[in-house]
Amino acid sequence: MNQIEQRAGQIIPFMQDGSYFYKKGIEAYEKKEITRAVQLIKRAIQAEPTEPVFLCQLAIVLSEEGEYEASNEWLNKIKEEVDPQMSECYFFLANNQVYTGEFHKAKENLEKYFELDQTGDFQEDADALLYLIDVELGMDQLQIDGTNPFTSPLTMRLHEGEYAQAEELARGIIVNKPASWHTYALLAEALWRQGSAEEAGQILTDLLMKEEPDFTARCQYTIFLYETNDEEAENWIRKLKTLYPLNRWERYVAGRALYFVEEFEAAYSLLREAxxxxxxxxxxxxxxxxxxxxxxxxxxxxxxxxxxxxxxxxxxxxxxxxxxxxxxxxxxxxxxxxx
Incomplete structure (x- = not known):
């Protein structure tokens, strides 16, 4: 039970009308009935408009659905009008702002969270989030081998299923940059999706035997094992699910790999952040x-x-x-x- 739920549990006996709708809203949310959950929690807020727990829970539901601006409106209402001392709202506000790329604002809200609550339930998560923000603020622009991996022509050809073109682009990059291990890992995918599984497997195995194995290669190899029905796939998937890369591209690559091995919930959790x-x-x-x-x-x-x-x-x-x-x-x- 998180701190929000604990606070709600403490207050509910004294607010029967609002608590009824709040409880029903939580039940709907747990069943992934998002529209109904939002409606019910809003009814709880109508009954008890100054109860910060209800407002904060609505913000959490909206954030989970990617409605960061709407979520922030409710959190700012708590912060500015209802309960400026509610530390959790600053944590959730910072979390939303990380998703929207507002790292400076996120850091300010996290610092306020630490100021208000030095022993709260979210301390460990807040420490990790602050470290992630510092990493992001230290990166003027994410680049690998001089290009943004999210928008590179090679990446886009893989997204489009144009594997022959992706292979051609990858081989051209490798000629000019023979130590571009990331490119080799993407070349391997282009190859196995064209039926050259043996060559692809050899490329990935070679990459993973290096002193510092390429992270993309590790993720690609997990997909490769799964799609070739290798008995080692389960072990690689289990290890991949324990990772949380700080680098945005690596979070994407890990989430993408989890998607292709049909670990959809874990994949979504990483992808929505990356x-x-x-x-x-x-x-x-x-x-x-x-x-x-x-x-x-x-x-x-x-x-x-x-x-x-x-x-x-x-x-x-x-x-x-x-x-x-x-x-x-x-x-x-x-x-x-x-x-």
């Missing part, structure tokens, strides 16, 4: 991951967002929403990922 959502391809990928772990409301909103960003893909996103409603996505999780 995706550069100013790029429609990543909005789409996060939508697919959300749909695969039952977050249908979130998936639908993301596909709508992606359709606005890239109108020529609207038929594809509409088709995916229809397949989601018909519970057909799980059959081709690797195919649906493609852009």
């Amino acid at each position: 995706m550069p959502l100013e790029q429609p391809v990543y909005v789409h990928q996060l939508a697919v991951a959300a749909a695969q772990c039952g977050r249908f409301h979130r998936a639908r909103k993301l596909w709508n967002q992606a359709a606005v960003m890239e109108s020529d893909k609207q038929p594809k996103f509409l088709n995916l929403k229809l397949k989601m409603d018909a519970a057909e996505l799980a059959e081709k999780h690797d195919h649906e990922w493609l852009y």
Whole structure:
């Protein structure tokens, strides 16, 4: 039980009307009935508009669904009007701001959290979040081998399923940068998806035998083992699920690998923190991951967002929403990922 729930539990006996709707809202949220959960918690707030626990829980639900601006409105209401001493609201506000890339503001709110509560339930999480913020603030621009890996032509060809083109690009990069181990790992995927599993496996094995194995290679090898039905796949998947990379690209690569090995909940948890959502391809990928772990409301909103960003893909996103409603996505999780 987290601190929010504990506080609610302490107050509920004295607020029967609000607590009834709050409890029903939590039950709906646990069943992933997000729209109903939001409605019920809002009714609890109508009954008890100055109860910060209700406002904070609504903010948490909205944040889980990627509604960071709406979540922040409720948290700021607590911070500015209802209970400025409620330390948790500063922690959740900072957490939202990390997702939206507002690292300086996030750091300010975390520092306020530490000031207000030096022994709270979120101390360990706050310490980790502060470290992550410091890492992000120390990186002017994420680059590997001089390019942004999220937008490189090689990465985009893999996203689109253009594996022959991806292979050609990767081999060209390796000619000029023979120590670009990250590129070798992506080349391996282009190869095995074209049927050259033996060559791909050898490339990944060689990368993993280096003194400092490439992280991308580790993730790619996990996918490779799973998709080639290797008995070692389960062990590699279990190890991958224990990792939390601080580097944004590595979080994405790990989340992507977990998606392809059908660990959808773990994948979504990492991807929602790593995706550069100013790029429609990543909005789409996060939508697919959300749909695969039952977050249908979130998936639908993301596909709508992606359709606005890239109108020529609207038929594809509409088709995916229809397949989601018909519970057909799980059959081709690797195919649906493609852009």
